[in-house]
Amino acid sequence: MSETGPRLPKMTLARMTLGTLLRQWRKNSGLSQLDLALDIGVSTRHLSFLECDKALPSEPMLKAISTLLDIPEAEQNMLRLAAGFKPLPYKHGPETEEHGRVRKIIEQVKRAHKDVPLLVKDQIWDIIDLNNPAQRFFKTLTGRSLLLEDHFVNVLELIFAPDLLRKHIVNWEDVADATVRHVHHETGLASENPAFQAVLDRVMDFSGFRERWINPLSMNANQYATRYIFNEGGKRRSYDSVLISLGAPYEAILGGIRFDTFHAVTDE
Numbered sequence: 647m648s649e650t651g652p653r654l655p656k657m658t659l660a661r662m663t664l665g666t667l668l669r670q671w672r673k674n675s676g677l678s679q680l681d682l683a684l685d686i687g688v689s690t691r692h693l694s695f696l697e698c699d700k701a702l703p704s705e706p707m708l709k710a711i712s713t714l715l716d717i718p719e720a721e722q723n724m725l726r727l728a729a730g731f732k733p734l735p736y737k738h739g740p741e742t743e744e745h746g747r748v749r750k751i752i753e754q755v756k757r758a759h760k761d762v763p764l765l766v767k768d769q770i771w772d773i774i775d776l777n778n779p780a781q782r783f784f785k786t787l788t789g790r791s792l793l794l795e796d797h798f799v800n801v802l803e804l805i806f807a808p809d810l811l812r813k814h815i816v817n818w819e820d821v822a823d824a825t826v827r828h829v830h831h832e833t834g835l836a837s838e839n840p841a842f843q844a845v846l847d848r849v850m851d852f853s854g855f856r857e858r859w860i861n862p863l864s865m866n867a868n869q870y871a872t873r874y875i876f877n878e879g880g881k882r883r884s885y886d887s888v889l890i891s892l893g894a895p896y897e898a899i900l901g902g903i904r905f906d907t908f909h910a911v912t913d914e
Contacts, residue, residue: 664728665699671715672697686710702729727841732797748903755890755905763885763908765792765801770842771829771904772798783908787814787876800845801906802829806852816875816882819854824872826858828889832904874908884911 672682679697683690686707695701703711708729712722723733752766756777763780765773773792776784784792788810792799804810805818805825815821849855872887890905 663699664702664725665697667725667728668711669697671717675715677715682711682714685714705729705731723841727844733841733844734797752903759905759907762910765906767801767904767906769832769904770845771801771832772841772845773801773804774798780908784811787811787878800849801825802845802849802855806849806855808852814876814878816877817873821872821874822854822858823863826855826862828872830859830862832891873911885909886911 672679677685679690679693683693686693688707692701696703705726708725708731709722712725717725726733752775756764756766756775759777761779763783764777765780766775768774776792781791792804799810802825805815805822806812812818846859850859871889874885874887876883876885885908888907888909890907891903
């Protein structure tokens with residue numbers, strides 16, 4: 647089968663290899679290697695190579711395996727990342743009860759902050775949702791939507807990529823330092839998540855990131871609000887960014903939700 651999508655750079659998966667994941671899902675389904683090989687139309691030798699990490703599947707083959715093993719859509723991104731493919735945004739279909747409760751909380755928080763820009767982030771700081779003021783605000787600054795069709799924009803990309811917010815932030819050095827502090831402080835076990843490893847692969851060579859990530863400044867209790875000074879059409883406008891964490895799972899590969907609100911500073 648031919649590939650239909652770009653692969654990400656090779657990354658370290660820290661015990662969570664594609665072969666391990668495929669083998670676990672196959673055993674959970676009760677299928678033998680022979681059964682699965684016959685169903686997807688490959689040899690048992692090739693399937694064995696996949697499960698031993700001696701070969702990588704094409705994107706259509708990975709999709710076929712995921713479908714046959716009835717792997718939930720949210721979990722399929724783990725396989726895609728382990729195989730080197732870009733993650734796909736979660737498509738809202740029939741929701742689990744747990745997912746539905748968290749979605750309701752997100753919508754409630756968005757309504758409560760309808761007058762200020764608000765970003766919704768997952769545990770690895772991908773931007774998974776935002777309210778209408780944030781849509782307008784960041785599209786005006788960057789000229790693009792932060793909710794792309796092919797992958798989530800991560801906060802590290804948003805701050806460090808040269809073509810997004812970086813050129814519009816007057817105090818970029820301070821914001822960059824604060825961003826790395828927050829991500830270091832809050833990712834926790836997510837640092838071993840292959841999705842987060844893929845983020846690091848994408849941003850590691852952006853100017854100023856590598857040295858900050860290796861030696862982040864210390865975090866203290868007074869640094870949970872970050873002052874952003876934007877250059878908006880030649881005018882400087884300041885916003886205080888305040889983080890709020892929600893300790894509940896959003897979907898299988900996520901460990902928590904973070905809300906980031908931007909409040910205009912009016913005393914300057």
